[in-house]
Amino acid sequence: MKLSQHPSWQEVSYIMKEHRDMTIAQVDPPVPEVPSDLQSNVTSVPNKLLSPAEIGITETAPEQLVADLAAGILTSLEVTNAFLRRAGLAQKLVNCITELLPQKALLRARELDAYYAEHKKPMGPLHGLPISVKEHVGMEGLDQNCAFVSWVGKIAKSDAQILTILWNAGCVFYARTTEPQSLMMIETSSNIYGTTLNPHNTSLTPGGSSGGEGALIALRGSCLGVSTDIAIEGGSIRVPAANCGNYGLRPTSHRIPLVGLAAPQMGSEQIWPVIGPQSTTLEGIKLFMSTVLAAKPWMNDPSLVPLSWKANEGSLARKGLQRIKIGVIWSDKVVKPQSSILRALEEMVAKLRDVPEIEVVDWKPWKHDYAHKIVSKLYLPDGGRGYAAAIDASGEPWHPLTRYKIRENPHTEDQSIHDVWHWTMEREIYRAGYAQAWNDTATGLNEDGLPTGMVDVILCPVGPGPAPLLNTSKYWGYTSQWNLLDYPALVFPVTKMNVRKDVQERDYTPMNEDDKYYYDLYDEPERFRDAPISLQLVGRNFEDEKVIEAFEFISEKIGLPFMDPLRP
16 A cells, blocks of 8 residues: 555545455455445345355354364355455445455465364364454554544554464454544444445444444454444443444453554553454354463463353352342433334344243343433543544544534543543542442341342443434444443344334433434434344343343243344
8 A cells, every 4th residue: 555755634545445346356256245235224135145055154154164164064265255355245235344354364264174183183172163353453564444444554553362372272364344533423324435334224323433343244244243342432342233233242351362452542451451252143252251361361461350251150040049130221311212122122122021930120220320420521631632633634624523522522622631520530430439338139138148039130232222314323322331340241133124013202301412312313213224233231240241241041931032133
């Protein structure tokens, strides 16, 4: 990629797009061209353009793919080729790729196949599995620009630690995915690559900042991807997973290594960023977490907690607990969920109440409005100067949502060190208060005086509605709440938009300006046709496995999702 000495931001964008298109052109056989008369839902297009073998491979669950690769039923080369072609097709449909890596990926696939032929066993638990990666997760020798035009040309000197672990486990890296200008939005749009669209309805956003991963996985151009929640918008894994009908996990911080990640606020400790997976299946989430933690990353990164993945210990109900207790948040009392989200909650809760081993109670949000203020103060304690400098350095225009997050946010101000200390203490006080609110759900005390019968997990919305219309995503309180508390949260698909049932509530009086904004956005439900409807399950710090186990038990009992977002 050659740039002139002082290129305009338009020239930089042109060259980066040209490079991306060149990497797609290197795929053989060539990636099919897409029809010009596409419908708004493009999820079925790949099945019309790819071979039956490619469709079969790319629509196989990651856990089954690694089993078939380990058994020699599939070769890494054929699996990698299939995902390269489907990823290239996904780019042509929704603009989700920054570059494909066909040469590197195919070389790796051949090495893995040669290893298998010689040793008659897989190289590791991810042997031959293609994994997609968000752009700002560093890959040695490749650009790491975080969607700042001025950062184009910054080259990663080495692979991020998370990628080294996955590589050593036998995976294949083949695709890098889009992110928004400065990683700041819960949408995915930049002046380098343009806007990424939602495959279920291209009038909607796939979310952000891991929206490229979300869209690619929704189109089955990937079955497992490396996503990040870089903190500034508080939902970068879960929002895309929800908007695109994928599974996504925000782990507790200090479990997955961050070394090799790029972002303006790396080093800030007020709200810790995390790396986590998006996948087509829950088993893909578990495969990612168990593989990474089996490598004991804390041996190289002393900031991490030495806590292995505690799998296969049985569901909560089989651990001697009489019942799983689920607290339900119907509204955070800041922005009321739209009717589609409430319908998903109502349908799920109705089925849960019929399960003898499950108790459902209402969860009273504890000062979520104040939490939103605290987290907004702590995200940008420099008043956003670092982000503004990176944007302004190239002369690129500010995206409206970037401007909204930085320049129009009443809580964004350049703080003194004493201000930062104050709001950090407010964070700690709030965390203690929320822990007490959770403890107060107990029904008794054990012999040691510890609370028993508490809520095990919280079931709640991921956002106020389904995937929003492009350029309208402004409220992230349903996800940033758990960033502030550093609670693990799993997003999962439940159903899809029903334009007949999910009508706007009439005669409703909004609670505030944010609530009114989202109420007004939902005036025409038809615009959200085919959008996935997802929810999230939240646990306490370092109870990531408990959240997974609780969801497995719930899903087994009530059958989730109720409607596959990819099916008509």
